[in-house]
Amino acid sequence: MRDKIQNFGRALSAMVMPNIGAFIAWGLITALFIPTGWFPNEHLAKLVSPMLTYMLPLLIGYTAGHNIAGVRGGVIAAIATAGVIVGTDVPMFIGAMIMGPLAAWVIKQFDKAVEGKIRAGFEMLVNNFSLGIIGMLLAIIGYLTIGDAISWLTKLFESGVVYLKDHSMLPLVSIFIEPAKVMFLNNAINHGILTPLGSVQVQEFGESIIFFLESNPGPGFGLLMAYWIFGKGTAKSSAPGAVLIQFIGGIHEIYYPYVLSKPILILPMILGASSSILFMTVAHAGLIGPISPGSIISVIIMSASGKMLINVAAVLIAATVTFITSALILRRSAKEDDVLPENRFKPQYKRDAEAQAAVANVRHIVFACDAGMGSSALGATRFRKRIEGLGVDVKVTNSSVNSIPADADIVVCQEGLASRAHGNAPTVKIVAIKNFLEDPALDELYDRLSTRANETTVSPAVEFAPQPSSSDIITLNTIKVGAKAADKWEAIAEAGDLLVKGGYVAMDYVGAMMERERITTTYLGMGIAIPHGTESAKKQVRRTGISVVQYPDGVDFDGQMAYLVIGIAGVGDEHLELLARVSEALEDEQVLEQLKSTTNPMDIYEELNA
Numbered sequence: 314m315r316d317k318i319q320n321f322g323r324a325l326s327a328m329v330m331p332n333i334g335a336f337i338a339w340g341l342i343t344a345l346f347i348p349t350g351w352f353p354n355e356h357l358a359k360l361v362s363p364m365l366t367y368m369l370p371l372l373i374g375y376t377a378g379h380n381i382a383g384v385r386g387g388v389i390a391a392i393a394t395a396g397v398i399v400g401t402d403v404p405m406f407i408g409a410m411i412m413g414p415l416a417a418w419v420i421k422q423f424d425k426a427v428e429g430k431i432r433a434g435f436e437m438l439v440n441n442f443s444l445g446i447i448g449m450l451l452a453i454i455g456y457l458t459i460g461d462a463i464s465w466l467t468k469l470f471e472s473g474v475v476y477l478k479d480h481s482m483l484p485l486v487s488i489f490i491e492p493a494k495v496m497f498l499n500n501a502i503n504h505g506i507l508t509p510l511g512s513v514q515v516q517e518f519g520e521s522i523i524f525f526l527e528s529n530p531g532p533g534f535g536l537l538m539a540y541w542i543f544g545k546g547t548a549k550s551s552a553p554g555a556v557l558i559q560f561i562g563g564i565h566e567i568y569y570p571y572v573l574s575k576p577i578l579i580l581p582m583i584l585g586a587s588s589s590i591l592f593m594t595v596a597h598a599g600l601i602g603p604i605s606p607g608s609i610i611s612v613i614i615m616s617a618s619g620k621m622l623i624n625v626a627a628v629l630i631a632a633t634v635t636f637i638t639s640a641l642i643l644r645r646s647a648k649e650d651d652v653l654p655e656n657r658f659k660p661q662y663k664r665d666a667e668a669q670a671a672v673a674n675v676r677h678i679v680f681a682c683d684a685g686m687g688s689s690a691l692g693a694t695r696f697r698k699r700i701e702g703l704g705v706d707v708k709v710t711n712s713s714v715n716s717i718p719a720d721a722d723i724v725v726c727q728e729g730l731a732s733r734a735h736g737n738a739p740t741v742k743i744v745a746i747k748n749f750l751e752d753p754a755l756d757e758l759y760d761r762l763s764t765r766a767n768e769t770t771v772s773p774a775v776e777f778a779p780q781p782s783s784s785d786i787i788t789l790n791t792i793k794v795g796a797k798a799a800d801k802w803e804a805i806a807e808a809g810d811l812l813v814k815g816g817y818v819a820m821d822y823v824g825a826m827m828e829r830e831r832i833t834t835t836y837l838g839m840g841i842a843i844p845h846g847t848e849s850a851k852k853q854v855r856r857t858g859i860s861v862v863q864y865p866d867g868v869d870f871d872g873q874m875a876y877l878v879i880g881i882a883g884v885g886d887e888h889l890e891l892l893a894r895v896s897e898a899l900e901d902e903q904v905l906e907q908l909k910s911t912t913n914p915m916d917i918y919e920e921l922n923a
Contacts, residue, residue: 340602531631563606
């Protein structure tokens with residue numbers, strides 16, 4: 314359930330986060346030029362309303378569609394979003410977050426339904442008119458129905474916030490927000506829910522307290538200061554660095570392990586955040602745009618004219634309340650278990666020769682977090698600097714846990730995201746950690762790489778080796794005999810599925826095989842077809858390999874019958890070597906005829922491994 318909630322939250326935030334720069338641009342224009350701004354300017358203030366009403370929702374809609382169906386999905390999402398924008402008089406952020414994904418899903422289903430059924434030469438005609446017609450219908454539906462419904466819903470949410478604020482009940486939202494944050498739902502809450510609502514309020518009031526509810530850096534700052542002074546062991550020693558990263562850098566994920574190691578500390582977090590919100594409610598304070606990252610610097614920049622000191626005071630109040638209450642808890646439970654607990658997820662290798670071989674050919678280590686920006690960027694930067702002196706040829710990058718690169722050898726992520734990382738990259742080693750600053754699992758990984766750097770020779774690890782070898786390019790699990798297929802598309806899908814199951818490629822590579830077939834047939838001759846992905850799909854290849862599906866009755870490849878469909882995936886230019894090796898292995902017509910009809914997959918395996 315937690316993973317499902319995180320994935321849903323990730324989908325929401327993924328629509329907004331790429332456009333935070335646009336929100337900041339709009340926020341700065343608002344803060345500077347509206348009548349109550351820093352430098353009032355009636356002429357430049359005309360930018361505010363169109364950007365809020367049209368630009369930001371269209372960006373959200375396009376991004377949401379692009380996340381689902383690429384550029385084609387983004388375009389139809391923008392068309393559908395235009396319908397809900399025109400159909401109402403309030404900014405359509407929520408409408409864009411509904412219509413964008415819906416429109417992209419519809420066009421994606423249409424494309425699947427007509428795949429392989431369009432006559433040659435009519436592809437562009439069908440693609441353009443289908444997008445235009447379906448987009449028109451969705452825009453009309455949005456205009457006539459969804460726009461009014463979302464307008465009503467938006468006003469209902471806004472009324473609820475105003476009610477809570479007027480009755481001094483807004484601090485109660487911290488009871489829900491603070492626990493949700495440490496469950497890695499921070500981006501979903503901030504960018505998926507609060508940013509759209511806050512943007513609507515800014516249009517009416519010039520500022521909004523809503524932007525502050527999740528992004529307030531005060532509670533985390535107070536907690537880390539308490540650990541710095543009253544903590545023990547690893548928690549105490551890592552807290553000073555975490556303070557700077559959280560308070561100045563705005564990366565809140567850095568303090569989550571400190572709360573999770575002693576869950577009762579969620580109470581000081583709630584109390585600190587609630588106190589800050591209560592103060593801002595009484596002082597009528599707020600921000601003119603979202604603060605991302607949640608840094609004290611962002612709070613200062615996004616403060617309305619005359620409200621900067623009040624907002625900074627609100628941060629300090631939250632820090633003070635959290636510090637005092639956290640300190641009382643830490644002092645009462647001053648035991649050895651105050652240190653951050655040892656990582657329950659050990660790296661998936663041990664200190665022995667076999668384990669050392671497991672990192673011998675590692676070339677790419679990826680640090681992953683929910684959004685792929687804050688904590689993962691921090692972890693990757695620190696680890697990259699740490700291994701600089703080793704002289705090992707290892708690339709260290711960061712990404713979203715939902716967008717792990719296909720060429721990743723090891724993924725490092727926080728414990729709460731480990732299952733999601735494994736689901737998105739099932740064949741990649743996962744190193745789950747508690748803390749990006751100090752963690753036994755990171756030390757273990759560093760030790761393994763250090764040992765590798767000091768050895769003159771290493772045992773190759775088939776699991777990570779990108780270069781082809783007779784033992785892993787093809788296995789019995791990637792061979793199927795006696796198959797049947799209705800058409801070449803079904804045959805290509807089956808060959809691609811075997812490549813995925815063999816751990817050679819990511820699932821998206823199968824779609825790229827279809828795309829390549831639409832460009833020109835991959836029928837080779839002599840009853841052989843060699844479907845493979847497009848050039849842009851190279852990033853989906855995890856290691857070089859092939860799959861073989863035998864069709865005794867043949868499959869029609871544009872008028873030519875293929876009896877052996879050989880799926881190919883190559884790292885770099887290794888697909889060229891694979892093609893040469895396959896052609897050489899099958900140049901004997903007698904052997905080829907035998908492979909077309911054999912009922913024993915071992916025959917194919919032995920021939921291609923010969």
